[in-house]
Every structure is written in structure tokens, then in C-alpha cells.
Amino acid sequence: MKASERNPASENTVNIPDTRVLRLRPVHLRKLAAIAEVKGKVLFSKNFIIMPAFSLGFTLLMKVIYGAAAQGEFNTNVYALTLGVLMNICMEGVYCTAAALAEEKEKNTLRTLMTSSVNGLEFFIGSLIPVVLMSTVVNVLCIFIAGFDMGILQWAAFLAVTVACSAISAVIGMIFGIYTKTQVSAGTITTPALLILMMIPLFRGFNDTLEMISEFLFTGIIYNAISNINSSLPVTDVKGIIILAAEFILSVIVFLALYRKNGFER
Amino acid sequence: MNQPYISIRHLSKKFSKDFVLKDVNAELQKGEILGFLGPSGAGKTTTIKILTGQLRPTSGEAEVLGLPCNRIDETIYEQIGIVTDVSGVYERMSVYDNLKYFARLLNVPLKEIDPLLKRIGLYEHRKKPASRLSKGQTQRLILARAVLHEPKILFLDEPTSGLDPSTALEVHKMLLELKNEGMSIFLTTHNMEEATKLCDHVALLNEGVIVEYGTPQEICLKYNKVKKYKVQLTDGTKHFLVQSPEASDQIAQWLCSGIIETIHSCEPTLETVFLEVTGRELQ
Numbered sequence: 139m140k141a142s143e144r145n146p147a148s149e150n151t152v153n154i155p156d157t158r159v160l161r162l163r164p165v166h167l168r169k170l171a172a173i174a175e176v177k178g179k180v181l182f183s184k185n186f187i188i189m190p191a192f193s194l195g196f197t198l199l200m201k202v203i204y205g206a207a208a209q210g211e212f213n214t215n216v217y218a219l220t221l222g223v224l225m226n227i228c229m230e231g232v233y234c235t236a237a238a239l240a241e242e243k244e245k246n247t248l249r250t251l252m253t254s255s256v257n258g259l260e261f262f263i264g265s266l267i268p269v270v271l272m273s274t275v276v277n278v279l280c281i282f283i284a285g286f287d288m289g290i291l292q293w294a295a296f297l298a299v300t301v302a303c304s305a306i307s308a309v310i311g312m313i314f315g316i317y318t319k320t321q322v323s324a325g326t327i328t329t330p331a332l333l334i335l336m337m338i339p340l341f342r343g344f345n346d347t348l349e350m351i352s353e354f355l356f357t358g359i360i361y362n363a364i365s366n367i368n369s370s371l372p373v374t375d376v377k378g379i380i381i382l383a384a385e386f387i388l389s390v391i392v393f394l395a396l397y398r399k400n401g402f403e404r
Numbered sequence: 405m406n407q408p409y410i411s412i413r414h415l416s417k418k419f420s421k422d423f424v425l426k427d428v429n430a431e432l433q434k435g436e437i438l439g440f441l442g443p444s445g446a447g448k449t450t451t452i453k454i455l456t457g458q459l460r461p462t463s464g465e466a467e468v469l470g471l472p473c474n475r476i477d478e479t480i481y482e483q484i485g486i487v488t489d490v491s492g493v494y495e496r497m498s499v500y501d502n503l504k505y506f507a508r509l510l511n512v513p514l515k516e517i518d519p520l521l522k523r524i525g526l527y528e529h530r531k532k533p534a535s536r537l538s539k540g541q542t543q544r545l546i547l548a549r550a551v552l553h554e555p556k557i558l559f560l561d562e563p564t565s566g567l568d569p570s571t572a573l574e575v576h577k578m579l580l581e582l583k584n585e586g587m588s589i590f591l592t593t594h595n596m597e598e599a600t601k602l603c604d605h606v607a608l609l610n611e612g613v614i615v616e617y618g619t620p621q622e623i624c625l626k627y628n629k630v631k632k633y634k635v636q637l638t639d640g641t642k643h644f645l646v647q648s649p650e651a652s653d654q655i656a657q658w659l660c661s662g663i664i665e666t667i668h669s670c671e672p673t674l675e676t677v678f679l680e681v682t683g684r685e686l687q
Contacts, residue, residue: 168511169509172508176497176505180496183496245494246492248492249458249491253457253486254481254506254509254510255479255482255510256478257478
């Protein structure tokens with residue numbers, strides 16, 4: 139038995155220095171581009187592409203089902219779009235990010251990367267870029283599938299809110315990714331969080347507590363934004379913007395705290 | 405003498421209460437192969453992890469290219485290559501794309517990938533997903549990735565473990581070529597033939613302690629206390645003789661009779677030295 143196997147890594151100082159501390163090291167665009175490209179290709183693999191595909195399919199399904207049930211009495215596009223976008227932001231942002239990080243650990247490629255001159259910040263940013271991009275593209279496709287017709291201002295507001303929410307969910311995905319070692323455990327550990335993030339806004343009307351919690355969730359804010367997008371109401375207000383900014387900062391702080399403790403690999 | 409590429413001084417590493425490395429000293433000079441030879445659990449992998457900044461030593465010092473190992477950063481990682489038993493490849497990506505990814509990360513021109521693929525014998529497989537490579541091919545891919553940026557130091561943790569003999573020979577050939585090109589190699593192995601064949605200096609490591617250090621020849625000759633000869637006669641019989649006046653007379657008699665088929669001196673090998681020093685076998 140090897141010494142490294144005999145002594146569990148967690149009990150000691152197993153660390154890759156450049157991954158343990160997200161110091162202000164230079165970020166090389168060349169490395170960012172390479173990491174983002176590879177991570178982007180991973181999102182198109184069969185393990186991951188199912189998530190955005192499911193969101194798009196679900197949007198279409200909801201539009202058809204609700205459309206038939208409503209018989210033109212009310213606008214079903216909002217419902218379809220809300221479900222599709224919520225599902226996409228949670229699945230793509232949280233699950234895919236966590237699972238992709240877990241896969242890198244499982245296949246030992248993360249360690250190889252970290253000992254090949256990639257620093258933690260480069261890996262972090264390079265991993266987030268394709269998730270946010272793909273999530274945004276899928277959200278836009280959801281709009282077309284749901285049959286929304288929006289003006290430039292509505293588009294801008296929609297994109298701003300969804301990009302912010304995608305970034306928050308991706309950072310949350312990285313937080314889960316730090317704790318998981320395999321894709322299977324990534325799926326297990328993220329499922330409750332996904333349910334909470336998706337279900338609370340959807341069931342907000344059931345009682346005041348859910349309503350209040352939803353107001354403080356980024357998923358709740360996006361729910362409101364889509365509900366208001368075709369009305370004269372603002373897509374979001376100052377409170378919503380503050381909450382989004384606070385949740386992004388908070389998730390980054392939590393990520394950094396965990397990262398300093400564990401690195402990308404415990 | 406120039407500053408060594410790797411300098412290890414009084415290095416110790418403790419996990420919980422157990423020392424896995426105790427007061428280890430060694431040096432690797434430019435263009436040299438240094439082997440850490442020992443059985444599983446001797447501390448070889450721990451040494452590599454410390455030298456590559458993946459573990460912190462409990463005490464002592466280790467420097468890689470003049471930088472203390474606990475301060476290793478990207479600038480050092482750009483000058484070293486690492487092949488360990490856990491070096492992963494991107495299985496979904498092709499052989500070429502695996503190298504292309506690291507070439508971009510390490511700022512290596514992409515035109516250098518094809519010659520390297522030809523050199524390691526994977527050019528015909530360059531479009532094949534890494535998941536479909538045999539173990540030997542995967543090991544060669546990992547080795548190619550580690551030397552892609554022509555590092556000053558190559559760290560190899562049991563590079564031929566689990567490989568068939570012909571693939572292991574190919575790896576040996578490539579390592580000797582890299583050495584001749586000026587690359588320094590830090591190698592761990594429990595294969596004494598590999599160490600004898602490749603290494604300029606060897607450290608015999610047992611339970612975290614270096615029990616012998618020197619060139620393989622020096623170590624073997626140091627323990628060559630009892631001179632033995634193995635004689636095979638034309639009738640097929642084999643005789644082991646310890647050097648003595650009687651043995652010399654016997655050999656002279658056989659020589660005069662012309663019945664000696666082969667005659668060899670029996671120097672100790674690194675394996676027998678290790679057994680003699682530690683009472684343990686390498687394998």
C-alpha cells in the first residue's frame with residue numbers, strides 16, 4: 139500500500155498551493171479561453187446536454203398543455219417561460235457546474251490541470267463562462283418557444299436578470315462541486331437544493347411564508363421578472379437588484395471560504 | 405558544480421503519528437536521472453507530492469529549481485512535468501485534443517503536437533478518444549502531455565507500473581532520449597532493473613528512510629563482499645563457486661579441459677542489496 143493511500147488525505151495538509159488560495163495571480167486569457175472551450179464541450183456531452191434540452195422540452199410541453207387547458211382565456215406563455223427558465227437556471231447552473239467539477243475530480247484531471255500552471259482563479263472563471271453563456275442562450279430559446287414578443291427594453295431587462303441569476307446559480311454549483319467527489323454524489327447533493335430553489339417560487343402563492351422566502355431568492359426574483367415582463371410593471375425593482383447583488387456576493391464569499399479550507403480538492 | 409535542480413535536505417513527513425519520510429537527503433543535477441527505489445509504502449509518492457507542491461513537509465527543506473517546494477507556483481509548474489499513477493486524461497477528448505488543450509495552457513505551439521505524437525507512437529491514434537486507448541497507450545499519452553512543454557524536470561511516479569514489457573521498454577527508451585536531450589528526471593519505482601538501467605543515482609528507500617544512496621554500480625559493488633562465479637559446463641550442469649584458491653583451481657581445471665560453456669561473476673543487484681540492508685523484498 140502506498141503511503142498516500144495509507145494516510146487519508148483529509149487528515150493532513152494535502153493541498154495544491156495555487157488552488158488553495160485564490161490570490162490575485164495573473165489571469166491569462168489564453169488559459170481562460172482553453173478552459174472555457176473544453177468546459178463548453180463538456181456541456182454538450184450526453185451527461186449534461188440533457189439538462190438544457192429538458193428545459194426547452196418542458197417549456198414547449200407546458201405551452202402546449204396550458205395552452206390547451208386555458209383555451210385562450212388567459213396568457214399561458216408566462217407560465218411556460220417561467221418554468222422553462224427556472225428549470226434551466228437551476229439545472230444548468232447548479233447541477234451542471236457541480237457535476238462538471240466533480241467529474242474533473244473523479245477522473246483526476248483537475249489535479250493534472252492544477253499542476254500544469256492553471257491557477258484556481260483561472261479555473262473558476264473558465265468554468266463559469268460556458269455555463270452562464272449556455273444558460274443564457276437556452277433562456278433566450280425558451281422565450282421563442284413560449285411565444286413571447288418583447289421589445290428592446292424588455293429583452294435587455296430579461297437578459298440582465300437571467301444572466302445575473304445564471305451566474306449566481308453557477309457559483310452555487312461550484313460550492314456544491316467542492317464537496318462532491320463523483321458525478322453521482324453531485325447529483326445526490328444538488329437535488330434538494332434544486333427542489334428548494336425551484337419549488338418555493340412556484341408555490342409562493344400557497345402561504346405567506348413561502349411568499350416571503352421567495353422574495354429573497356434569486357429564483358423568486360426571476361419568477362417575478364418574467365411575470366412582469368409582459369405587463370406595465372417593472373421587471374424588477376431596486377430591492378430585487380440589491381438581493382441579486384447580495385446573493386452573488388454572498389455565494390462568492392461562501393465559495394471562497396470553502397475554497398480556502400478545502401481547495402478544489404480536499 | 406551548478407545549483408542542483410532538486411535539493412532535498414533533512415526532509416521529513418509525518419501523517420498523524422507515523423513518519424512516512426525521515427531525514428531524507430538527495431540532489432538531482434541537470435541532465436540526470438535520480439531514482440527513488442523502494443517497495444510500496446516506502447514514501448516514494450509522498451516525496452514526489454512534496455516536491456511538486458501537493459503536500460507540505462513536516463520538517464526539512466526541499467527546493468525545486470531554486471524555489472522552496474511550499475512556494476511552488478505556476479512559474480515552476482511551467483518548468484516541470486508530472487506523471488503519477490493518478491494523472492488523468494480527458495476521456496471524451498481525442499488523443500490530439502488532450503495534447504492540444506495542454507499545449508494551449510502551457511503556451512506550446514500546436515505544430516509541436518504531431519511530431520510528439522509520432523515520437524511516442526500515437527500518431528495513428530490521434531483522432532481516437534482517450535477512453536479507447538489501452539493502458540500502455542494511455543500511459544504514453546500522459547508521458548507526452550508531461551513533456552509537451554519540454555520541462556526542465558520530469559517527475560515520474562512508477563511510470564511503467566502495470567505496463568507490458570515491450571511498452572515498458574519503449575518508455576525506458578524515451579526516458580533515456582529525454583535525458584540525453586538534457587532533461588532531468590526524478591523517478592520512483594520498485595523495479596530494480598528499471599532503476600539500474602535508467603538512473604544515474606539511486607536512493608534505496610525503506611519505511612521513509614534512505615538506506616543507501618549512490619550510483620547503482622557503487623551501491624552494488626559496495627555489497628560485493630563475497631565474490632561468486634556461476635559456471636555452466638558443456639554437459640548442462642551449473643556450479644556456483646565462491647572465490648577461493650580451491651575454486652580458482654577448479655575453474656582452471658575446467659578451462660584446460662575445455663568444458664566451460666559460460667562463466668559469469670555474480671555481483672549483487674539492487675534487489676539483493678535492498679534485501680540485505682532491509683530484510684524486505686522490493687516487489
